[in-house]
Amino acid sequence: MTISDDLKAALADLNEATGVAAASFVGEIIEANIPMILGIANAARLAKAEPGRALEIMQRSMLEAVHGANVAQMGLMDEQTRLRTFQRKGEE
Numbered sequence: 001m002t003i004s005d006d007l008k009a010a011l012a013d014l015n016e017a018t019g020v021a022a023a024s025f026v027g028e029i030i031e032a033n034i035p036m037i038l039g040i041a042n043a044a045r046l047a048k049a050e051p052g053r054a055l056e057i058m059q060r061s062m063l064e065a066v067h068g069a070n071v072a073q074m075g076l077m078d079e080q081t082r083l084r085t086f087q088r089k090g091e092e
């Protein structure tokens with residue numbers, strides 16, 4: 001599989017802006033999403049075994065993935081709040 005020119009450009013831009021290598025960035029994202037990847041694989045297996053419930057199984061898997069993303073987003077928001085509080089205290 002090859003990646004699109006848009007993705008190549010975005011990764012190059014990220015590298016230029018942060019110094020983070022594309023392989024490192026992509027690896028971190030994939031590592032962080034292993035539970036979602038395994039969940040999708042499991043849902044696909046279940047859907048094959050129970051075609052009548054395929055839609056329900058896939059919907060449940062997607063809801064779990066969205067929940068995981070929401071938890072991660074909340075963690076980032078908490079970290080942002082913590083950093084703001086730390087910066088304000090340091091300004092005193």
